[in-house]
Amino acid sequence: xxxxxxxxxxxxxxxxxxxxxxxxxAAVERANPFTAVQxxxxxxxxxxxxxxxxxxxxxxxxxxxxxxxGLTPSINGPSNCICITHKxxxxxxxxxEMFKAGHPVPDDTGALASNRVISALLEAGEDDQVLxxxxxxGSALLPAPVDGVNLEDKIALNxxxxxxxxxxxxxxxxxxxxxxxxxxxxxxxxxGASVTSYILSDVIGNDLRVIASGPTVSPLGTAESALEILTxxxxxxxxxxxxxxxxxxxxxxxxxxxxVNYLIGDNRESIFASAETLRNDFVTxxxxxxxxxxxxxxxxxxxxxxxxxxVNNKPTAIVWGGETTVxxxxxxxxxxxxxxxxxxxxxxxxxxxxxxxxxxxxxTDGRDGPTEAAGAIVDQDTCQRVLEKGCKVTDxxxxxxxxxxxxxxxxxxxxxxxxxxxxDVQILIIS
Numbered sequence: 001x002x003x004x005x006x007x008x009x010x011x012x013x014x015x016x017x018x019x020x021x022x023x024x025x026a027a028v029e030r031a032n033p034f035t036a037v038q039x040x041x042x043x044x045x046x047x048x049x050x051x052x053x054x055x056x057x058x059x060x061x062x063x064x065x066x067x068x069x070g071l072t073p074s075i076n077g078p079s080n081c082i083c084i085t086h087k088x089x090x091x092x093x094x095x096x097e098m099f100k101a102g103h104p105v106p107d108d109t110g111a112l113a114s115n116r117v118i119s120a121l122l123e124a125g126e127d128d129q130v131l132x133x134x135x136x137x138g139s140a141l142l143p144a145p146v147d148g149v150n151l152e153d154k155i156a157l158n159x160x161x162x163x164x165x166x167x168x169x170x171x172x173x174x175x176x177x178x179x180x181x182x183x184x185x186x187x188x189x190x191x192g193a194s195v196t197s198y199i200l201s202d203v204i205g206n207d208l209r210v211i212a213s214g215p216t217v218s219p220l221g222t223a224e225s226a227l228e229i230l231t232x233x234x235x236x237x238x239x240x241x242x243x244x245x246x247x248x249x250x251x252x253x254x255x256x257x258x259x260v261n262y263l264i265g266d267n268r269e270s271i272f273a274s275a276e277t278l279r280n281d282f283v284t285x286x287x288x289x290x291x292x293x294x295x296x297x298x299x300x301x302x303x304x305x306x307x308x309x310x311v312n313n314k315p316t317a318i319v320w321g322g323e324t325t326v327x328x329x330x331x332x333x334x335x336x337x338x339x340x341x342x343x344x345x346x347x348x349x350x351x352x353x354x355x356x357x358x359x360x361x362x363x364t365d366g367r368d369g370p371t372e373a374a375g376a377i378v379d380q381d382t383c384q385r386v387l388e389k390g391c392k393v394t395d396x397x398x399x400x401x402x403x404x405x406x407x408x409x410x411x412x413x414x415x416x417x418x419x420x421x422x423x424d425v426q427i428l429i430i431s
Contacts (some may be wrong), residue, residue, distance in 0.1 A: 031063075033419065046075065047196045050126070050128075056129070057075070057082070061135030065091035065093050084110070086137055104162060107151075113142065117186075121189035121191075134199045136212065138213065138215065139172055142182075177219070181215050204292055226247055270425060274425055302344050306344075332401020333400075335369025336368065338406055339397070342378065342397060344359050357428065363375060363421070364424065373413055382406075
């Protein structure tokens with residue numbers, strides 16, 4: 001097969017990739033947890049305990065250390081601090097109990113951290129103030145299985161939910177029902193203490209019940225509705241028997257009164273930050289509809305936009321936010337952003353565009369699935385580079401092995417953990 005020549009010299013194509021990466025960096029910076037917390041407390045103040053009381057600070061999620069560090073300078077008087085984040089996060093917090101746990105699959109450290117949080121909440125009295133800092137990843141990092149369900153059951157459930165294309169809403173709907181702390185569980189254990197939470201959203205639409213499975217808000221549903229989801233997805237017979245037994249017995253009604261909750265950052269703000277960095281060089285569009293649902297459907301949306309825009313004479317950039325899902329059929333290594341980017345490259349290779357283009361898809365947390373990559377930046381020659389190594393993109397996709405294909409094409413985006421998480425950013429640039 002003859003190689004389709006790039007419409008731009010290689011150096012110019014590299015410049016397009018650099019501009020896409022700078023736009024991604026702007027999205028991550030806009031979601032800076034330290035700044036977001038400080039802006040919120042500057043506007044709203046910090047709730048204080050009653051006379052004789054203390055402040056209990058609990059941070060969970062990928063952004064927990066930075067959020068706590070943004071808050072603690074404003075705390076006066078006696079306080080205790082607990083931080084639970086993922087193992088890849090290198091940031092620490094002074095004078096704070098630190099737990100670095102497994103994500104996206106729960107582990108023993110997360111279970112230990114959950115028990116510590118529960119004991120700290122139970123010790124809080126009516127004069128105390130609980131400040132709960134929430135960011136993406138909290139669902140896996142704080143497993144806290146209900147009585148009759150063990151950590152191994154939760155790990156198995158998590159893997160099943162992750163591998164079968166469920167949306168984050170559906171996954172956390174189920175998770176809430178088998179966790180002591182999710183779906184408002186924090187309020188149950190806090191007793192008479194006042195609870196205020198600061199929430200950095202990794203969920204498109206910002207439903208507070210979904211973010212980290214809503215530890216300080218009312219649940220998404222009941223055990224019965226969780227069973228309905230599992231049944232509709234044909235997963236009921238796959239989940240551990242302990243979990244099935246618990247759900248079929250029904251659940252106690254959870255706390256219906258929410259804490260005082262502040263949303264301090266989200267995906268939408270970040271994609272607008274991306275767009276701002278592109279406006280000087282491109283006609284720039286921020287898409288209203290997020291890229292959610294099956295990764296193949298999302299790839300088709302992006303490819304169709306590429307074909308629509310190629311008739312224009314002006315260089316154009318299009319920015320999306322979202323969080324797609326992948327149904328795992330193979331045994332390869334990858335993540336939703338890498339798979340999305342590779343499918344877009346495949347579609348554009350099969351029916352090439354008349355314009356040069358690059359496409360970036362990456363998680364703002366710096367990590368895509370169980371890999372070291374945040375995502376990928378592909379271009380019109382990605383598939384050709386794979387072919388020249390004697391491989392076929394379709395073979396990699398059939399095995400969900402996007403990471404290896406993108407390593408071969410030298411298109412992986414690797415930056416390390418960012419310490420924040422507001423879902424994913426997608427950027428398409430057409431010359």
